[in-house]
Amino acid sequence: xxxxxxxxxxxxxxxxxxxxxxxxxxxxxxxxxxxxxxxxxxxxxxxxxxxxxxxxxxxxxxxxxxxxxxxxxxxxxxxxxxxxxxxxxxxxxxxxxxxxxxxxxxxxxxxxxxxxxxxxxxxxxxxxxxxxxxxxxxxxxxxxxxxxxxxxxxxxxxxxxxxxxxxxxxxxxxxxxxxxxxxxxxxxxxxxxxxxxxxxxxxxxxxxxxxxxxxxxxxxxxxxxxxxxxxxxxxxxxxxx
Amino acid sequence: xxxxxxxxxxxxxxxxxxxxxxxxxxxxxxxxxxxxxxxxxxxxxxxxxxxxxxxxxxxxxxxxxxxxxxxxxxxxxxxxxxxxxxxxxxxxxxxxxxxxxxxxxxxxxxxxxxxxxxxxxxxxxxxxxxxxxxxxxxxxxxxxxxxxxxxxxxxxxxxxxxxxxxxxxxxxxxxxxxxxxxxxxxxxxxxxxxxxxxxxxxxxxxxxxxxxxxxxxxxxxxxxxxxxxxxxxxxxxxxxxxxxxxxxxxxxxxxxxxxxxxxxxxxxxxxxxxxxxxxxxxxxxxxxxxxxxxxxxxxxxxxxxxxxxxxxxxxxxxxxxxxxxxxx
Numbered sequence: 330x331x332x333x334x335x336x337x338x339x340x341x342x343x344x345x346x347x348x349x350x351x352x353x354x355x356x357x358x359x360x361x362x363x364x365x366x367x368x369x370x371x372x373x374x375x376x377x378x379x380x381x382x383x384x385x386x387x388x389x390x391x392x393x394x395x396x397x398x399x400x401x402x403x404x405x406x407x408x409x410x411x412x413x414x415x416x417x418x419x420x421x422x423x424x425x426x427x428x429x430x431x432x433x434x435x436x437x438x439x440x441x442x443x444x445x446x447x448x449x450x451x452x453x454x455x456x457x458x459x460x461x462x463x464x465x466x467x468x469x470x471x472x473x474x475x476x477x478x479x480x481x482x483x484x485x486x487x488x489x490x491x492x493x494x495x496x497x498x499x500x501x502x503x504x505x506x507x508x509x510x511x512x513x514x515x516x517x518x519x520x521x522x523x524x525x526x527x528x529x530x531x532x533x534x535x536x537x538x539x540x541x542x543x544x545x546x547x548x549x550x551x552x553x554x555x556x557x558x559x560x561x562x563x564x565x566x567x568x569x570x
Numbered sequence: 571x572x573x574x575x576x577x578x579x580x581x582x583x584x585x586x587x588x589x590x591x592x593x594x595x596x597x598x599x600x601x602x603x604x605x606x607x608x609x610x611x612x613x614x615x616x617x618x619x620x621x622x623x624x625x626x627x628x629x630x631x632x633x634x635x636x637x638x639x640x641x642x643x644x645x646x647x648x649x650x651x652x653x654x655x656x657x658x659x660x661x662x663x664x665x666x667x668x669x670x671x672x673x674x675x676x677x678x679x680x681x682x683x684x685x686x687x688x689x690x691x692x693x694x695x696x697x698x699x700x701x702x703x704x705x706x707x708x709x710x711x712x713x714x715x716x717x718x719x720x721x722x723x724x725x726x727x728x729x730x731x732x733x734x735x736x737x738x739x740x741x742x743x744x745x746x747x748x749x750x751x752x753x754x755x756x757x758x759x760x761x762x763x764x765x766x767x768x769x770x771x772x773x774x775x776x777x778x779x780x781x782x783x784x785x786x787x788x789x790x791x792x793x794x795x796x797x798x799x800x801x802x803x804x805x806x807x808x809x810x811x812x813x814x815x816x817x818x819x820x821x822x823x824x825x826x827x828x829x830x831x832x833x834x835x836x837x838x839x840x841x842x843x844x845x846x847x848x849x850x851x852x853x854x855x856x857x858x859x860x861x862x863x864x865x866x867x868x869x870x871x872x873x874x875x876x877x878x879x880x881x882x883x884x885x886x887x888x889x890x891x892x893x894x895x896x897x898x
Contacts, residue, residue, distance in 0.1 A: 356572030362656065381656065381684035392732075395684075437627075437636060443732055444684035472608055475655025477625065477636035480609040517609040518629075557607040561638050564653045565605060566594045567848035568759065569890060 332490040332502055340501055341370075348485070348497045348545050349458075353465075353556045355473050363474025367466035370499060371456035376466035378474045380446030389445075394438040396445045399429035401463060403452040424460055427523065431484075431513050432467055434522045437477040446476060457500040458486045460511050464523070465549055472557050480515035481553055482522060485545030487512075487538050489530060494538045496545050510535070512542040516550035573846045576876040589883040596890050604641040609634055612641055612648060623649025624658075657682040657757040657782035659735055663726045664766040666752060666780035667737075669716050675709055677716055679724070681782045682757060685734040689716075689724055693738035695745070721747045721786065723778055742793045743767060749826055750776070750788020751838050755845035757783035761852065768853050773833035779851065787838045789826050832870060836860055839873040847879060849886050858885070 333339055343349070349370030358364035361377035368374075384390040401424040402416040415421070432448060448470070450463040461484035468482045488498045490507045503509055508530045513523030521543075530538065578586060606612065612633040614620045622628060625637045626649060635641075639652040659665075659681075667679035670686060678686045691704050691712060716722060723744050724737040739745055760779050768777040769790060778786040840859040844851050859882055863873050872878060 359573040363654065383680075383684075383686045441684050443734070472638045473654060475637050475639070475652035478608050479627075479636065481607070515609075517634075554607050557638050558605055561605040561607065561640070561653065563594075564848060565640050566597045567590070568653070568850050569593070569597060
C-alpha cells in the first residue's frame, strides 16, 4: 500500500512534514476546575481537571506533595466499531499511567501538599495520535485550572513509512505496521518527558523521526500558548478593574 | 462561553459580541501586556532586588511564570495573579462553607480550597452563650449545633501547620445559615472589601459574599446579641424540642413569605448571570442587575435565558464606559 505517493502527498493530502489542523477550546466542562477540548485533525479529546482538592482516600495522602490521579477512557462511539469496554482494559490503563507520569513531571506538586489533582481525559473521536492529543488537552486543562507547572507539556507523534519520516500519523497510517514514535516535551526547557515507540527502527532514522516529532511538539506549543494568552486576556477584560 | 448553556440567535450573538468588544477596548489600555502563560519570561528591570512571589520561579537567571495569569508588581515584589484558580485564603477573610464531617472536637468544612477547613468546637459559641470550657457532653452534642451538609459562615483565623485553614465563628453574625440559597462562583470575581455582609432592606434579604466564591442569599435574620446577661437563658429541653418537631403554629410563624422567596431567587439568578459572563460581583452590580430585570418586567426564570444575558452584558459595558469617562 502506498502511503506516500510519488508526488510526495500522503493519503489525506498532507505533505510528509505537515501536521493536521489543530483546534483547542478552553472551558468545555463547566463543572470542572479546569477543562479543555483539543482536536488534531479528526482526533477529538476532552480533558477535565479537578483540584487541588482534599484527598478522598486518606491512606493515599502524601504529606509533602499533591497526589496526581489520571484516567484515560475512550468513548464507546470514538472508534469505527463500538468498543465494549471504555476503561479498565490494558491499553487504557497503560495510557493513563503514561499521562500521569508525564504530567507529574511538570506540575509543581510540592506547592500543594496533602491535596489531590484528578485529570480525566476522554477520547470522543479517535483517528490516530490519541495519546498526544490527550496530553495536549491535559496541559490546557491544567493551565486553565491555575495549577502551577514548570512548563507546558506538548506531544506529537511521527512515523516512518515508504522510507519517509511522516509527522502526525492518522489511524490508517498508524495501523500500517510501521514504527510509531510519540514524543512529549517541555518546549521552553527543551526536555523530553515522554518517548515511546513500537516496532523497530535503525538508530540514524530514529533520530530523524524523533527530531521531526519534537518540531511538531514545538508547533503545538506555540498554538497552545496563543490559545492560553487569549483566554487569559479575555477573562481579565471581562472581569474589569 | 463556559457555563452558558443557552443558544443565542444571530442578533443576540452580534449584540453580545459588540458589548464584549467594547469591554475589551475599555480595559485593554490598562493591562495590555501583563497577561502571561506558563513558562513565559516576566520582564524585570533589575535582576537583583526583585522578590519573586506566587506564580513565579527562577530559570537561568530569568523570572518565569508557572501559571497563566496577570503580572502584578508591588514595589519590588513581582507575582502572577491567577484567574480561575481555587480560593487563596488570607487571615480575616469571611467565608461560607458546607460541613462535610463532624470529627472529634471539630467540624470539617468544604470551602473552595485545596484542603478542607477545620472549625474547632472551641472556636464556636455554645448555644447557651456562656463562656466556659468545652466538656465531653458538649462534644457529644456537637451535632445539635452543626450537622453534616449545613451551610456555615465563618472567618479565617489562621493556617494550621499542614497548610489547611482554621476558622472561627465566635461572633453573632457567623454561624449556621438557614432559609436561603448558597451559590458557587469563581473566587476571582469577588474582591476583598470592607463589607461582605449586606442587608438588603428593600427585599428583606441577607447577602453574604464569601471570599472563597460561595455566596449566601437568604431571608434576613435578626442577629441578636445573647451575650447580654439580662436575657433569660432558655432551658435546654425546650431548645432541643424546637429543632426536631415544631408545632404547626410555630411553623406558620416562621414560614418565609412568597415574596421574600421570589426576591431570593431573583438575586441568586442575577449573581448566576454575572458569573457566567465573567463580570466582577459587587453589591452595586447585583442590585443594578436586579433592577434591570424588574424594570424589563422579566420573570425570574427568564433571567437565565439568552436575552437577559445579552442585556446584562450591554448594561455592564455601558456602566464601565460611563465610569471611565467620568474618571477622565
